[in-house]
Amino acid sequence: MVENLHVIVGLGATGFSCARHLIAQGATVAVTDSRSNPPQLEEFKKAYPQIVLSLGAIDEVLLNKAQTVIVSPGISLQEPAIAVQIKRGVRVVGDVELFAQAVNAPVIAITGTNAKSTVTTLVGMMAEAANLCVKVGGNLGVPALDLLTFPAPDLYVLELSSFQLDTTYSLEPAVATILNITPDHMDRYASAEDYIASKQRVYKNCNIAVCNRDDIQTDCENKDAEHKIQFTLDQPLGNEFGIVREKGENYLAFGNMSLMPVAKLPILGRHYQANALAALAIGHAFGFPMQAMLNTLSEFKGLPHRCQLVRERDGVIWYNDSKGTNVGATLAAINGLGSEISGKLVLIAGGVGKNADFSPLVPAIEKYARSVILIGEAAPILNALLKDHVSVSLAKTMEEAVIIAAREAVAGDSVLLSPACASFDMFNNFEHRGKVFTEITQELA
Numbered sequence: 001m002v003e004n005l006h007v008i009v010g011l012g013a014t015g016f017s018c019a020r021h022l023i024a025q026g027a028t029v030a031v032t033d034s035r036s037n038p039p040q041l042e043e044f045k046k047a048y049p050q051i052v053l054s055l056g057a058i059d060e061v062l063l064n065k066a067q068t069v070i071v072s073p074g075i076s077l078q079e080p081a082i083a084v085q086i087k088r089g090v091r092v093v094g095d096v097e098l099f100a101q102a103v104n105a106p107v108i109a110i111t112g113t114n115a116k117s118t119v120t121t122l123v124g125m126m127a128e129a130a131n132l133c134v135k136v137g138g139n140l141g142v143p144a145l146d147l148l149t150f151p152a153p154d155l156y157v158l159e160l161s162s163f164q165l166d167t168t169y170s171l172e173p174a175v176a177t178i179l180n181i182t183p184d185h186m187d188r189y190a191s192a193e194d195y196i197a198s199k200q201r202v203y204k205n206c207n208i209a210v211c212n213r214d215d216i217q218t219d220c221e222n223k224d225a226e227h228k229i230q231f232t233l234d235q236p237l238g239n240e241f242g243i244v245r246e247k248g249e250n251y252l253a254f255g256n257m258s259l260m261p262v263a264k265l266p267i268l269g270r271h272y273q274a275n276a277l278a279a280l281a282i283g284h285a286f287g288f289p290m291q292a293m294l295n296t297l298s299e300f301k302g303l304p305h306r307c308q309l310v311r312e313r314d315g316v317i318w319y320n321d322s323k324g325t326n327v328g329a330t331l332a333a334i335n336g337l338g339s340e341i342s343g344k345l346v347l348i349a350g351g352v353g354k355n356a357d358f359s360p361l362v363p364a365i366e367k368y369a370r371s372v373i374l375i376g377e378a379a380p381i382l383n384a385l386l387k388d389h390v391s392v393s394l395a396k397t398m399e400e401a402v403i404i405a406a407r408e409a410v411a412g413d414s415v416l417l418s419p420a421c422a423s424f425d426m427f428n429n430f431e432h433r434g435k436v437f438t439e440i441t442q443e444l445a
Contacts, residue, residue: 003067004027004028004067005028005029005030005065005066005067005068006022006027006028006029006030006066006067006068006069006070007029007030007031007032007062007063007065007066007068007069007070008022008029008030008031008032008070008072009031009032009033009058009063009069009070009071009072009075009081009082010033010038010071010072010074010075011031011033011035011038011039011040011041011044011072012038012039012040012072012074013039013040013143014072014073014095014143015031015033015038015070015072016040016043016044016143017095017143017144017145017146018070018072018095018098018145019031019044019048019051020047020145020146021098021102021145021148022070022098023048023051029048029051030051030052030053030054030062030066031044031051031052031053031054032053032054032055032057032058032059032062032063033053033054033055033058034056034057034058035055035056036055036056037055038055041055058079058081058082060081060084063081063082063084063085063090064085066085066090067090067091068090068091068092068093069082069085069090069091069092069093070092070093070094070095070098071092071093071094071167072094072095073094073095073139073161073163073164074163076188077092077166077167078188092167093167093168093169094163094164094166094167094168095143095144095145095164096138096144096158096160096164096165096167096168096171097167097168097169097170097171098145099144099145099147099148099158099171100168100169100170100171100172101170102145102148103148103156103171104148104150104152105152105153105154105155105156106154106155106156106173106174106286107155107156107157107158107171107172107173107174108123108155108156108157108158108173108174108175108176108282108286109158109160109171109173109175109176109177109202109206110123110157110158110159110160110176110177110179110282111159111160111161111162111165111176111177111178111179111199111202112177112178112179112180112181112199112218113179113180113181113182113184113199113326113328113329114179114180114182114271114324114326114328114329114332115179115180115271115274115275115278115329115332116139116140116159116160116161116179117140117159117303117306117323118272118275118302118303118306119177119179119275119278119279119282120136120138120140120157120158120159121136121140121300121303122275122276122279122296122297122300123136123157123279123282123283124136124157125296125300126279126283126288126292126293126296127154127155127157127283127286127288129288129292129293129295129296130283130288130289130292130293132153132154132155132288133153133154133155134153134154134155134156134157135147135149135153135155135156135157136156136157136158137158137159138158138159138160138164139158139159139160139161139164140159144156144158155286160202162184162189162195162198162199163188163198165198165199165201165202166198166201168201170205171204171205172205172206172207173202173205173206173207174206174207174208174286175206175207175208175209175210175282175285175286176202176203176206176208176209176210176220177202177209177210177211177218177278177281177282178199178200178202178203178211178212178217178218178220179212179218179274179275179278180212180215180218180274180328180332181195181196181199181215181217181218181328182326182327182328182331182360183195183326183327183328183356183357184326184327184328184354184356187354187355196217199217199218200220203220203222203223206220206223207227208223208227208228208229208285208286209223209227209228209229210228210229210230210231210278210281210282210285211228211229211230211231212230212231212232212274212278213230213231213232213234213240213242214232214233214234214274225239229241229281229284229285230281231274231277231278231280231281232277233270233273233274233277236253236254236255237255238255239255240254240255240281241253241254241277241278241280241281241284242277243262243273243277244256244258246258249261249262249263250262250263252273252276252277252280252297254280254284254290259280259290259294260294260297260298264297264298265297265298266298266299266300266301266302267300267301267302267307268307268336268337268340268341269307269333269336269337269339269340270335270336270339270340271307271332271333271335271336272302272307272336276297279293279296279297280293280297303323304320304431304434305320305321305322305323305430305431305434306321306323306324307319307320307321307333307336307337307416307418308320308321308434308438310437310438310441310442311441311442313406313444314411315410315411315412315413316406316409316410316411316412316413316414316415317341317413317414317415318414318415318441319333319337319414319415319416319417319418320417320434320437320438320441321333321416321417321418322417322418322419322423322430322431322433322434322437323430323434324417324418324419324420325351325419325420325421325422325423325430326354326356326420326421327356327357327358327360327361327420329418329420330349330361330418330419330420331360331361331364331420333416333418334347334361334364334365334368334369334416334418335364335368337368337414337416338364338367338368338369339368341412341413341414342412343370343409343410343411343412343413343414344368344369344370344412344413345368345369345370345413345414345415345416346369346370346371346372346373346405346408346409346413346414346415346416347365347369347371347372347373347416347418348372348373348374348375348395348398348401348402348405348415348416348417348418348419348437349372349373349374349375349382349418349419349420349421350374350375350376350377350378350379350382350419350420350421351375351376351377351378351419351420351421351422351423351424351425351426351433352376352377352378352421352422352423352424352425353377353378353381353421353422354421354422356420356421358378358381358382358385358420359385361385361386361420362385362386362389365386365389365390366389366390369390370390370391370408370409370410370413371390371391371392371393371408372386372390372391372392372393373392373393373394373395373401373404373405373408374386374392374393374394374395375394375395375396375397375398375401375419375426376419376421376425376426377421377425378420378421379394382420391408393408397426398426398433398436398437398440399440402415402437402440402441402444406444415441417433417434417437419433
């Protein structure tokens with residue numbers, strides 16, 4: 001072990017941010033990556049030509065010299081080279097742990113299987129509407145360490161993945177939330193229980209926990225009522241945000257106080273109503289003015305690739321939900337849109353399945369879908385599961401899938417790209433997948 005040697009495993013945006021932070025603190029840094037040409041390699045060499053770089057395989061000799069190992073979120077702690085270091089008692093952390101040790105302002109920490117990016121963005125916009133200086137990032141956009149500024153902002157809002165939470169120990173959020181939990185990343189976790197335990201780490205040192213009453217797995221059991229706020233799509237109780245019905249219309253509400261008609265939300269679907277209620281609960285827990293939050297909700301049009309309206313054609317509305325990379329996200333999109341439209345859904349799904357159990361999709365597809373079009377590696381698995389429940393077509397390309405969807409949808413229907421899978425078999429990432437879908441859809445005559 002070399003005194004003060006910090007070895008970063010995995011370059012990319014997060015690894016680069018860790019290197020910048022540690023070097024600024026005077027630490028001795030080295031980097032190893034299993035890839036021969038990781039992202040941002042040339043920029044890194046130009047910025048830090050003196051730093052040791054070991055590429056093409058994780059350098060175990062280098063790791064054996066480390067006082068601290070900093071693991072990028074894309075690298076599993078079960079990776080043999082990392083597991084050996086953990087067994088040796090070497091300190092293994094991630095970028096959010098380094099952030100937690102240096103943070104100089106209150107933090108709102110947001111995790112969950114789905115809707116993290118939407119709610120994180122909403123909360124950041126609400127903070128701005130409340131005239132606060134806020135920095136937003138983490139798993140979304142800017143790496144956490146690159147958010148640190150001096151003087152400090154009024155608030156940091158972080159989206160956190162389960163992978164980041166696995167290597168975070170000392171974060172003390174002013175407000176923390178788990179929005180929802182459905183099984184995901186089963187290629188990285190031994191069981192659903194292990195995945196839930198990772199998510200639950202966000203509550204460890206928080207002051208106020210915001211929990212989803214409709215998902216018991218998000219509950220924070222070690223907080224009393226004074227330090228816990230809940231949201232629900234049902235009738236809210238005293239210290240809860242939920243939905244009430246008045247004069248034939250649904251309203252967002254806090255306890256028995258109606259706040260805003262659901263119809264004023266620019267985005268359709270029950271899943272988005274849950275996001276709006278979560279953002280209200282988080283903002284209220286931190287102390288944002290209610291009117292500033294409601295103004296934000298009335299103006300927010302959503303994120304790209306998250307149930308994003310692409311176009312209307314012959315009475316059919318097309319939605320890009322390419323960010324639906326797991327079963328829970330696609331289930332939320334199907335239920336959310338299916339319950340709001342007059343017709344049926346034509347669903348485009350498939351990609352890299354990540355060892356997921358797709359069976360929870362069946363009841364929702366039976367209820368809301370006219371047909372399903374399947375693409376990618378998981379198409380055979382999904383076809384075997386769905387063919388007895390709904391009309392299924394197989395497509396070799398996104399263009400073929402869009403052409404089939406255009407043929408099958410009728411006026412009043414919506415075509416929904418929500419793959420329930422990762423994109424890497426056919427596309428660079430979910431953004432690329434959504435962009436291709438959008439371009440092909442917009443070119444339809």
